[in-house]
Amino acid sequence: MNVLLFSLAVFGTSILAGFLGAMTGLGGGVVIIPVLCLLFKVDIHYALGASLVSVIATSSGAAASYVREGFSNIRIGMFLEVATTLGALLGAYLTAKVTGNWIGVIFGMVLLYSAWATVHKLDDVPPSTKPDPLALRLNLKGSFPENGIEREYVASHVPAAFGIMFGAGTLSGLLGIGSGAVKVLAMDYAMKLPFKVSTTTSNFMIGVTAAASAGIYMSRGYVLPSLVMPVMLGVLLGSLIGARVLTRTEVKTIRIGFAAVILALGAEMIFNGMTGRL
Amino acid sequence: MADARERGLEVAMGRMLQVGVTIAALLVLIGGLMYLAQNGGSPRDYEHFHAATRATTTISGIVTNAAHLDSLGIIGLGILLLIATPVCRVIFGVVGFAFLRDNLYTFISLIVLSVLLFSFISQR
Numbered sequence: 001m002n003v004l005l006f007s008l009a010v011f012g013t014s015i016l017a018g019f020l021g022a023m024t025g026l027g028g029g030v031v032i033i034p035v036l037c038l039l040f041k042v043d044i045h046y047a048l049g050a051s052l053v054s055v056i057a058t059s060s061g062a063a064a065s066y067v068r069e070g071f072s073n074i075r076i077g078m079f080l081e082v083a084t085t086l087g088a089l090l091g092a093y094l095t096a097k098v099t100g101n102w103i104g105v106i107f108g109m110v111l112l113y114s115a116w117a118t119v120h121k122l123d124d125v126p127p128s129t130k131p132d133p134l135a136l137r138l139n140l141k142g143s144f145p146e147n148g149i150e151r152e153y154v155a156s157h158v159p160a161a162f163g164i165m166f167g168a169g170t171l172s173g174l175l176g177i178g179s180g181a182v183k184v185l186a187m188d189y190a191m192k193l194p195f196k197v198s199t200t201t202s203n204f205m206i207g208v209t210a211a212a213s214a215g216i217y218m219s220r221g222y223v224l225p226s227l228v229m230p231v232m233l234g235v236l237l238g239s240l241i242g243a244r245v246l247t248r249t250e251v252k253t254i255r256i257g258f259a260a261v262i263l264a265l266g267a268e269m270i271f272n273g274m275t276g277r278l
Numbered sequence: 279m280a281d282a283r284e285r286g287l288e289v290a291m292g293r294m295l296q297v298g299v300t301i302a303a304l305l306v307l308i309g310g311l312m313y314l315a316q317n318g319g320s321p322r323d324y325e326h327f328h329a330a331t332r333a334t335t336t337i338s339g340i341v342t343n344a345a346h347l348d349s350l351g352i353i354g355l356g357i358l359l360l361i362a363t364p365v366c367r368v369i370f371g372v373v374g375f376a377f378l379r380d381n382l383y384t385f386i387s388l389i390v391l392s393v394l395l396f397s398f399i400s401q402r
Contacts, residue, residue: 001322002318002319002320002321002322003314003317003318003319003320003321003322004314004318004319006322006324007310007314007318040324041324041325042324042325043324043325043326043327045327046324046327053357053360053361056360056361056363056364057299057302057303057360059364060295060296060298060299060360060363060364061295061296061299063291063292063295063296066292070285070288072288074284074287074288074291074371075383078368078371078383078386078387078390079383079386081368081390082386082389082390082393085390085393085394085397086393088397089393089396089397092397138382139380139382139383204367207295207363207364207367208364208365208367208368208390208394210364211361211364211365211394211397212393212394212397213397214361214397215361215394215397215398216397216400218335218357218361219335219336220330220335221327221328221329221330221334221335223334223335223357224324224330224334225309225313225334225350225353225354225357226313226317226350226353227324228306228353228357229306229307229309229310229313229353230310232303232306232357232360233303233306233307233310236299236303
């Protein structure tokens with residue numbers, strides 16, 4: 001396969017990955033990395049670099065529509081970005097210390113968790129009765145319009161959420177993904193934020209988190225321009241289409257089908273990593 | 279009152295990100311089409327990791343290549359611009375919170391900005 005055919009095939013696959021990533025809220029990186037490694041036989045480090053750049057593109061590209069809706073909370077986002085960017089530095093540092101096979105195994109486990117999280121989509125967590133005093137001191141609260149009335153919220157369990165976010169940042173830096181599934185875990189389960197607030201705020205944070213490891217990836221040579229080109233353009237295009245469709249359709253069946261795909265990819269990544277084929 | 283100004287800050291941030299990502303994607307597209315026109319027939323080689331050269335791993339190397347209208351240099355410039363958009367968003371945060379006289383969040387935004395700058399300066 002020459003460069004032209006390869007780029008076209010990767011571009012097409014990336015559109016699909018970006019589309020599915022946007023539909024499920026997991027992001028394109030989770031799909032495109034195993035596909036690049038397993039199907040296109042790309043070195044895992046190049047796959048991580050191409051994915052990380054696409055993650056930034058998706059996050060920034062979706063920002064405009066999220067801002068229009070007005071659910072995101074810039075203070076909560078900025079506060080948690082302290083944790084995610086520090087974690088991302090650690091994760092990017094670790095990619096040079098850990099072999100490609102180990103990265104594959106860890107990636108596979110994250111895929112298995114993502115598959116589970118996709119099927120068990122959370123309902124709105126009931127707001128906590130007693131707000132965290134730390135949240136009040138840090139001004140981690142807000143309100144958003146729901147059915148014509150302003151609904152107020154205050155974050156709970158701030159230290160726990162901060163810790164989980166550090167972990168999410170580390171995974172993002174180590175695996176070249178946005179790790180949206182883990183971020184939602186911190187904001188929905190720990191902070192008990194309304195679902196709309198957590199998903200839109202998480203989208204903002206993903207780009208900043210990925211930027212923290214992008215410099216390190218670039219200096220190590222993981223960001224290969226010729227490979228980034230089809231992956232980034234494809235994922236961006238796919239996610240923009242996905243975000244449009246998302247607002248109009250109920251996607252339960254797609255979600256279950258997608259979970260099955262990432263379950264299979266996860267199992268194969270773990271198998272290939274353990275048998276030293278990555 | 280303060281809410282309206284905060285909303286304005288958010289909208290400005292979103293607009294900036296959108297413009298940044300659009301220009302970045304166009305640069306990557308133009309560089310990519312040039313690259314495919316010149317090298318489309320070559321065999322691909324992404325299976326094994328190679329030690330990369332300064333031309334693709336340093337900001338000065340990428341900018342120099344792009345200035346010479348090298349296709350990979352132009353893609354690289356688009357990627358750099360893309361990475362810069364979230365960094366600009368944090369700078370926006372620092373300035374915006376200072377403008378709103380929110381000292382705590384000006385400080386928090388400055389911490390995030392220093393972590394981001396550290397990752398580019400430390401380079402490894």
